[in-house]
Amino acid sequence: MPTPPYRLIADELRRRILSGELAPGDTVPGENALVAQYSVAAETARKALGVLAAEGLTEARRGSGTRVREFRPxxxxxxxxxxxxxxxxxxxxxxxxxxxxxxxxxxxxxxxxxxxxxxxxxxxxxxxxxxxxxxxxxxxxxxxxxxxxxxxxxxxxxxxxxxxxxxxxxxxxxxxxxxxxxxxxxxxxxxxxxxxxxxxxxxxxxxxxxxxxxxxxxxxxxxxxxxxxxxxxxxxxxxxxxxxxx
Amino acid sequence: MPTPPYRLIADELRRRILSGELAPGDTVPGENALVAQYSVAAETARKALGVLAAEGLTEARRGSGTRVREFRPxxxxxxxxxxxxxxxxxxxxxxxxxxxxxxxxxxxxxxxxxxxxxxxxxxxxxxxxxxxxxxxxxxxxxxxxxxxxxxxxxxxxxxxxxxxxxxxxxxxxxxxxxxxxxxxxxxxxxxxxxxxxxxxxxxxxxxxxxxxxxxxxxxxxxxxxxxxxxxxxxxxxxxxxxxxxx
DNA sequence: GAGTGGTCTAGACCACATT
DNA sequence: ATGTGGTCTAGACCACTCA
CATH class of the missing domain: 3.40.1410.10 (Chorismate lyase-like)
Structure with a gap:
């Protein structure tokens, strides 16, 4: 059972967030960018972004974009x-x-x-x-x-x-x-x-x-x-x- | 902004779970059942079930079905x-x-x-x-x-x-x-x-x-x-x- | 084998924010 | 106006479980 594309994309984005390459507040590549970069359907790119949001790593804002969340407890x-x-x-x-x-x-x-x-x-x-x-x-x-x-x-x-x-x-x-x-x-x-x-x-x-x-x-x-x-x-x-x- | 169908379906299922109508271990209505009952596309029904899973209320098993989770701490x-x-x-x-x-x-x-x-x-x-x-x-x-x-x-x-x-x-x-x-x-x-x-x-x-x-x-x-x-x-x-x- | 969930696509319309 | 995310559809293929 190979890892589905949406997970691979999510894994890559997660890696960039956890490594600090994408810092809190930074904008994450959006649907269109991912569609172009990975040659997948828009829904698949969305699903990848949904994984990160569900993990609490990012926060999506309609019209604006998706950003890396910060943890200031x-x-x-x-x-x-x-x-x-x-x-x-x-x-x-x-x-x-x-x-x-x-x-x-x-x-x-x-x-x-x-x-x-x-x-x-x-x-x-x-x-x-x-x-x-x-x-x-x-x-x-x-x-x-x-x-x-x-x-x-x-x-x-x-x-x-x-x-x-x-x-x-x-x-x-x-x-x-x-x-x-x-x-x-x-x-x-x-x-x-x-x-x-x-x-x-x-x-x-x-x-x-x-x-x-x-x-x-x-x-x-x-x-x-x-x-x-x-x-x-x-x-x-x-x-x-x-x-x-x- | 009316509540989207997948949320309405999720809300209804959640209500039935929290009220005890669907008890821990019970099987939740599946994709096909929801498609028939609510006249929506399969993806929409899936999304509703996904909401409950993401809330930790249910657990899906491929080939089997989706069941209500139990909390035994x-x-x-x-x-x-x-x-x-x-x-x-x-x-x-x-x-x-x-x-x-x-x-x-x-x-x-x-x-x-x-x-x-x-x-x-x-x-x-x-x-x-x-x-x-x-x-x-x-x-x-x-x-x-x-x-x-x-x-x-x-x-x-x-x-x-x-x-x-x-x-x-x-x-x-x-x-x-x-x-x-x-x-x-x-x-x-x-x-x-x-x-x-x-x-x-x-x-x-x-x-x-x-x-x-x-x-x-x-x-x-x-x-x-x-x-x-x-x-x-x-x-x-x-x-x-x-x-x-x- | 029939039914279940898991994934993907291509295209569509909408709401919202920024320019 | 353009681009962003949010939702929906219809159809497809796959993997798994259970009778």
């Missing part, structure tokens, strides 16, 4: 309190090129709802017990990079500033602490997969861009879960980090 | 020593369906090499100082699920069992401890992206399956990095977990 340090200077020795393999632009929030909504089934089990609630839901979207320079949905049991947080759009200084964890529920431990579970259409739309994702799903469980001193936070991240924009003792 | 608990029973309260949103089959290793190689540039900086080594490289592939029931490459400075580990294929009881961390380099802290950095062709081949990945990259840095009591471990995981097979204090 935001460093998310989940355990940053532990990241003492003494452990800073040893560079990161990826850390060269970090996106340091400030992050903002748009479309924040805070509502009281019956608890979704899958969250109820995690919070130890009855199926439709009320929860406060905090929904937000994070942007970097107008570009959405993360969606976040927090669930907090209504019977624990009712009447607190947690139910207000602005929970005040220190955020909801400071308010939880004031209620004697101060989270003392977190558990984060992480998956990666291709986005569903609505996720792709909400994050403005290019083709071939996977998402990272993080679910954070916050526990109080009693060992009770007090918050579940579901996050959806544009994988191409994030470098995630955890530190922990042996 | 392996739970990787990076900080499992911390996962005391007291914090076990609160179920996971995803934990319902874990893959509990045993993991095995094949194609283990241990060699001494000049240190690759990107690793040298992380280990604080001169550009081509020698390192021992431990390369392995992990399987679950014959299916590759993870690739792992460990780098250890030769001047630290030369002569120890770390340079042998079988490092003995407790693995390389036990040997490092005996050398007074026992890792006391770890840092893990995580990314997700689409696989390169060689990664896809080594892991036997289906189309539309992203990979998760993990780089683990192990630090000795002195704060010196003693190991860098680069891992490539089949994202569809893993659920990653970290626990940490507030």
């Amino acid at each position: 935001i460093l998310r340090q989940a355990t940053k309190r532990l990241a003492a200077a003494q452990w800073a020795q040893g560079r990161s393999i990826w850390q060269a090129d970090l996106d340091q632009r400030p992050m903002s929030v748009d479309s924040l909504t805070v509502t009281e709802q019956p608890c979704p089934e899958h969250v109820a089990a995690a919070l130890g609630l009855e199926p439709t017990e009320p929860v406060w839901v905090r929904d937000r979207r994070y942007l970097v320079e107008g570009q959405a990079v993360m969606l976040s949905t927090s669930y907090l049991p209504a019977r624990l947080v009712a009447g607190s500033a947690i139910t207000a759009p602005d929970p005040g200084p220190g955020g909801i964890y400071a308010r939880l602490a004031e209620l004697g529920l101060g989270p003392v431990r977190f558990r984060e579970q992480v998956r990666a997969r291709m986005p569903l259409p609505d996720e792709a739309a909400a994050l403005g994702l290019a083709l071939g861009a996977p998402v990272v799903l993080i679910v954070r469980y916050a526990y109080s001193e009693d060992g009770l879960p007090v918050e579940v936070n579901e996050m959806v991240l544009d994988a191409s924009r994030y470098l995630l980090e955890w530190e922990f003792p042996a | 392996i739970l990787r608990q990076a900080t499992k020593r911390l996962a005391a029973a007291q914090w076990a309260q609160g179920r996971s949103i995803w934990q319902a369906d874990l893959d509990q089959r045993p993991m095995s290793v094949d194609s283990l190689t241990v060699t001494e090499q000049p240190c690759p540039e990107h690793v040298a900086a992380a280990l604080g080594l001169e550009p081509t100082e020698p390192v021992w490289v431990r390369d392995r592939r992990y399987l679950v029931e014959g299916q590759a699920v993870m690739l792992s490459t460990s780098y250890l400075p030769a001047r630290l580990v030369a002569g120890s069992a770390i340079t042998a294929p079988d490092p003995g009881p407790g693995g390389i961390y036990a040997r490092l401890a005996e050398l007074g380099l026992g890792p006391v802290r770890f840092r893990e950095q995580v990314r997700a992206r689409m696989p390169l062709p060689d990664e896809a081949a080594a892991l036997g990945l289906a189309l539309g399956a992203p990979v998760v990259l993990i780089v683990r840095y192990a630090y000795s009591e002195d704060g010196l990095p003693v190991e860098v471990n680069e891992m490539v995981l089949d994202a569809s097979r893993y659920l990653l977990e970290w626990e940490f204090p507030a």
